Amino acid sequence: MAGSIQDTFFEECEELLEATDEGLSAIEGGNHDPEVVNAVFRAVHSIKGGAGAFGLNELVAFAHRFETVFDEVRANRMELDEPLIQLLLRSCDHLYNLVAVARDGGETDQAHHDMLIEALDKYIPEEEEDLTFEPMGLGGPIDIAAIDIPQAPTEETYQIHFRPLKDMYSTGNEPFFLFQALQEMGPLEIVLDDSELPGFDSLDPEESYLSWNLTLTTSEPRSTVEAVFEFVEGLCELSIEGAGDADADAAALAALDAVFGSAPVDLTPVAEPTTMVEETTTPPFEQPAPVPTPEAQPEASGAKPSAPKAESTKSEQRGPNPTLRVDLERVDRLINAVGELIINHSMLAQQIANLDVADVRDVETELEGFKNLARDIQEGVMSIRAQPVKPLFQRMARIVREASSATSKTCKLVTEGENTEVDKTVIERLADPLTHILRNAVDHGIESPENRESANKNRIGEIRLSASHRSGSVCIEVKDDGAGVNRPRVKQIAIDKGLIPENAELTDSEIDNLLFLPGFSTAKEVSNLSGRGVGMDVVKNAVTGLGGRINISSTPGKGSTFTIILPLTLAVMDGMVVSVADQTMVVPITSIVETMRGNDDMINNLGADGTLLSIRGSFVPICDVAGALGLRKEDNDRPPGVYLLVETETGQRSALAVDDIHDQRQVVIKSLDGVCGEIAGVAAATILGDGKIAMILDPESILATSPTTAGAFDTERRMSNAS
Amino acid sequence: MKTKVLAIDDSRTIRNLLAATLEEAGFEYVSAVDGREGVDMYEDVAPDVVITDINMPNLDGFGVIEELRGTDINSKVPILVLTTESAPEMKARARNAGATGWITKPFDDASLIFALKRVTGAAA
Structure with a gap:
């Protein structure tokens, strides 16, 4: 069970991180709408909450810092300037990493982690000191874990005076339930003091008149006894007096125990004899009805009309956009079945054509209907597998940020057609080639800010990633406004590496496409980014492996465009x-x-x-x-x-x-x-x-x-x- | 008769955790994905206790408390807020709105059940 909930958490994390990413990107784009800011805050908050439940302390601690800084923004105490937005974006990227490490294992980049934490901490105001987020089970003030710690059963007897203020009743707290909780800890004697109860004529139904004196003998620590009254603190007069310190010797305890245990009524400091003494061993005791306002009564358990059985299912169907999570394998089985259906249709059509029957027109009409239905089903099933490319594009935004900071270039990624839907497998298998293309675009395409400036270009390089449907295919385009392919150099490299003969005469387009040749790499030196020994041929193979095509076009000084054409479905x-x-x-x-x-x-x-x-x-x-x-x-x-x-x-x-x-x-x-x-x-x-x-x-x-x-x-x- | 819990939280993880813990402990569990849905389904569900998150879209936890307390007939249902904010002002604010108590995230099974017990008296 815990495993599957944890899976849910990681799934949800993906969504929440996407939401964070999306929100931050919108903020980066100048949209400082409070709802956008709130959405980011909530998403990070939820990641923290979920991570806490699974004891992912590193993730919790980081998310908490992020959230704390963002809370300052949310409360308009801090301005969202460019450096902060960049820091938040990078922190969001790091959250992705932390989630990935928590899910798949591995190591976080500790230096990067520490650097971000230090940077975030600078934004956290002084009074927010409590950044240590305690691990699971210790988070709340209720240290319930202590109950389970086997201690020497040193029993202690507490005298508890409890007098609710009228406000307590408006919070839905019930003395009765508190007493029940106490009763579980050990023998409890309850003495009601209704001496303040006025006559019926002068009774104010909103006022609180009752108080109780309780005697509890328990081996639980005092903190647990106090924890019972946690919710009513400040809403009642409360005194809890132990008969002795925890380290009081056993004899004293026994003596006290004897006194309290044997003579509860004598010890009751209630003046009037209108006391109600309950023997703790006789369950269930009557509800010591607090001031009985008319509405107060039906609250005892069982008094409510039972809701229809279908209630819980109904609740699942509500919500803005009901979705259904289905195992991918089931969808694939369905796709296979649809495939068989289509084959079956062709066989049927063939059989009918082979029949020696004069008039098969009616059958053929029906068969045509069958074919259309099969196509509808197929499209329907395909659309289940289809997913918007948005998450993929968001990942690419991270890649570009990382690549930019690694190469000391300034680039921004502009995305278009994020809602274009593509088969899930295609999206998954597109991640690597796209990553490679984008890193290449940053590393080799975009010039350094200085060079851009001298070329009369914006210092910030722009990479445009777009997706669109184009006559039964999906078209993904990566367009940078960098220097374009350096054709003389590309050709020279190809010659040097023996990929083309020295006297080869190639068109511009042919030179550009040399980039896809195996073993071709234009990196002057191996950078830690794109120059990892794999070239664009790997990209090409990945794309053709998906039944797609890739093409490059380039204009010197203006930039390059990679175009990937993919089939809509793979089936x-x-x-x-x-x-x-x-x-x-x-x-x-x-x-x-x-x-x-x-x-x-x-x-x-x-x-x-x-x-x-x-x-x-x-x-x-x-x-x-x-x-x-x-x-x-x-x-x-x-x-x-x-x-x-x-x-x-x-x-x-x-x-x-x-x-x-x-x-x-x-x-x-x-x-x-x-x-x-x-x-x-x-x-x-x-x-x-x-x-x-x-x-x-x-x-x-x-x-x-x-x-x-x-x-x-x-x-x-x-x-x-x-x- | 089982004690019925209406849990309102926008996090699927938290909803699943609550569901697992509460159903194992013998509670009846119904959930809503945000404050608005929670308040809307409150009357139909008629829970014995409400657990609500604070930070939610559409209607936040304070809004939930205010709306549920706003109607006399509902004024007594125990409402526990789920909060990662251990800051006292968050609890004070929730209580001023009419919350019965709070559960601090991350919670373990025992503290969750303990909190429920103190406001409903029920172990299940």
């Missing part, structure tokens, strides 16, 4: 079913620009093995898919097949030659991981309506393997062809 896609050398294959619709049936007039030979397709006056290289996959020896009398015009990420167009197009349909992506190794040109597989397995092609990689269409990366061959 189902629209594909064109084609046949290649008697095999059925699927090409993703998103990569196809147009299709056309070719004829000999359109084909132009270039050199020995190059063919170009002429389309409306322009030429594009042709890639024979069958040849590229090694399914057929390239023969010259290739049937004038069908050409799929595809566009690569660099904007180059090529034509994929296939034998025929059969259909355009949704296919369920089945990963080949674990079935076979990586096959160049093949992205995944799917199951078609006839139950057969078809490969899903990856046009990019097919083009890269084909000699005629190999792009900029296969520069050597290309260059030798050209020369």
